[in-house]
Amino acid sequence: MEIFMFIMFMSTNLFMILILKYSCDGNYHYNNGMILGVHIPSEHSGDEAVISLAQKEYKNFKRFLIINIILSTASCLLIFLNMIISLFVYIIWILGFCAAISILSVSSHRRMYSVKEKNGWIIESQKKKVFIDTRVSAEAGKSELSYRYHIAIIIAEIACFLPFISRRAYGYFETIAIFFVCSLLISAVSWLMHIYVNHNERTVYSENSELNRIVNRTVKCYKGASMLVLSASNAAAWIYAAIAVLISRRLTGTTVCVYILIELFAAFAFIPILIAGIRRKSELLSANPAPIYVDDDEYWKSGFYYNPDDPHMLVPNRLQSGNYAFNYANRGARIITAGLTVFIAASFIFTIAVLVPFVNVKVDIRTDNSHLHVDAAGYSSDIDMNSITDVQILNELPDDGFSKINGGATDTYLVGRFKGNTYGYCNLYIYTGHTPVLMVKTDGETVFFNSDIDGKLQEIYDELSHNKQSSSQFR
Amino acid sequence: MIIELDMSSDIPIYVQLRNQIVKGIGKGELKADEKLPTVRQLAADAGVNTMTVSKTYQILKNEGFIRTDRRLGAFVADNIDMNKDFCEKLEAELELLSAEACITGMDKETFLNMCSEVYSRMNPCTA
Numbered sequence: 001m002e003i004f005m006f007i008m009f010m011s012t013n014l015f016m017i018l019i020l021k022y023s024c025d026g027n028y029h030y031n032n033g034m035i036l037g038v039h040i041p042s043e044h045s046g047d048e049a050v051i052s053l054a055q056k057e058y059k060n061f062k063r064f065l066i067i068n069i070i071l072s073t074a075s076c077l078l079i080f081l082n083m084i085i086s087l088f089v090y091i092i093w094i095l096g097f098c099a100a101i102s103i104l105s106v107s108s109h110r111r112m113y114s115v116k117e118k119n120g121w122i123i124e125s126q127k128k129k130v131f132i133d134t135r136v137s138a139e140a141g142k143s144e145l146s147y148r149y150h151i152a153i154i155i156a157e158i159a160c161f162l163p164f165i166s167r168r169a170y171g172y173f174e175t176i177a178i179f180f181v182c183s184l185l186i187s188a189v190s191w192l193m194h195i196y197v198n199h200n201e202r203t204v205y206s207e208n209s210e211l212n213r214i215v216n217r218t219v220k221c222y223k224g225a226s227m228l229v230l231s232a233s234n235a236a237a238w239i240y241a242a243i244a245v246l247i248s249r250r251l252t253g254t255t256v257c258v259y260i261l262i263e264l265f266a267a268f269a270f271i272p273i274l275i276a277g278i279r280r281k282s283e284l285l286s287a288n289p290a291p292i293y294v295d296d297d298e299y300w301k302s303g304f305y306y307n308p309d310d311p312h313m314l315v316p317n318r319l320q321s322g323n324y325a326f327n328y329a330n331r332g333a334r335i336i337t338a339g340l341t342v343f344i345a346a347s348f349i350f351t352i353a354v355l356v357p358f359v360n361v362k363v364d365i366r367t368d369n370s371h372l373h374v375d376a377a378g379y380s381s382d383i384d385m386n387s388i389t390d391v392q393i394l395n396e397l398p399d400d401g402f403s404k405i406n407g408g409a410t411d412t413y414l415v416g417r418f419k420g421n422t423y424g425y426c427n428l429y430i431y432t433g434h435t436p437v438l439m440v441k442t443d444g445e446t447v448f449f450n451s452d453i454d455g456k457l458q459e460i461y462d463e464l465s466h467n468k469q470s471s472s473q474f475r
Numbered sequence: 476m477i478i479e480l481d482m483s484s485d486i487p488i489y490v491q492l493r494n495q496i497v498k499g500i501g502k503g504e505l506k507a508d509e510k511l512p513t514v515r516q517l518a519a520d521a522g523v524n525t526m527t528v529s530k531t532y533q534i535l536k537n538e539g540f541i542r543t544d545r546r547l548g549a550f551v552a553d554n555i556d557m558n559k560d561f562c563e564k565l566e567a568e569l570e571l572l573s574a575e576a577c578i579t580g581m582d583k584e585t586f587l588n589m590c591s592e593v594y595s596r597m598n599p600c601t602a
Contacts, residue, residue: 131479140516312519
């Protein structure tokens, strides 16, 4: 389990850092009339002030990447010590990483803009210019790779879920439903992104209309292909999981592992196509005979795009190639950013609040005033002894295909709400590997628990059995 | 063709758009029967209201430079004829340009040479 988690987190981290390197690397070199996201007249692109600043910032960027490779590896190694603590560290690292990369790129952009301002390289007449290529504009929505292919993928995903509608009582149903919803959401987002790209890739790079047409079509093809690969690989992961569960009638750890591996492949396959697209675009534009120069840097001077005259909410990101940026002069962009910030912050707080009790899991079992209390890691069951319908001491937890609804399930414990194929919804407070296990049933709930204290479970069992006999005699 | 709009200019956007498209047709950058962007598309690219582009297309259509189809959109006209209205409009514009040249001291020969040079840059395509 730990090794699998380590490989999964480590490969994701390294991949994320690699993507960042590829999407930001081009900013540090003079490309399309820009360096560090700032337009610099070509005759000044080799000036000492520009080159030295770009080189200094590039060194900082490389240093940042190396530091983060070390930090992410360290956070992943913590998995072998304590999984929950490593998750805390990972969350802190990822937040710090995102904040630091934004600060790094924005600050270097601002420094380059200051150089431009100081040297008077701002061309006032070019500030308010808009260029439109009629051929590119007339081809909006058209692409060699139609977004309609996504419909077939989505239909296949829905078809694989249909057999589970009649299997709602099975323990795996909730998990399978989550897999299906996630898969459907990813495919739907890919589909929408493909439509967006086909309609909105119409940038004017050159005075040569044919070059603009070729570059925009190429970008549409690569981005569309990456969306299709992402959607198809994601669908493959879901279809595999659905078929495996339908055949074996349970959701095994192997199925989940293979599902995660295929999902990882989806990410690994989607990004290289995007990177190949960025490279191809750069190749095509390197032969640009007449680049179009619009000095709109004023709207980017803060590092974020703010142009009240531009009605677009999303624009190509200047600081991260292949990405998009919000126009913060647009009210919708501000609302979406605020909403996303609140959502992400709430998710992190919620995750931490849920994980804290799992740092050191202790199953606490006690009886008082004819009540049985079992609690662990923030989950608890309070059972009236008089309402107990069945008490059994078992050699081990029944093999009922228990599937976690919420709570924690690791190699050392199973705590929280679970669902079994025959027992239905149950509360589990189990130290994995400890025997015996006590099953307590009432009309409303079934609880399985054990203890790491020798003889404790037998003592509880005797008390519950005695109480049950007494109440039967009394009746 | 590349349309260049200056948002800080005193010339209204619909006039700039109209003039650029006419120049594009004249220079052969827009070919006869070539599809033009839809009103919505052009408005989105220019960052202006759709009514502005609609007005431009209406003017171009009335002048006979483009034709429109409800389903297929706007196209460059394949047969642009010189009619009486056009001659009158051209004469009025030439009168204004001649007056401006004359007032600023440009002699007739220089003015005619300039006209000839600009005219020779035109290369309209036919269907």
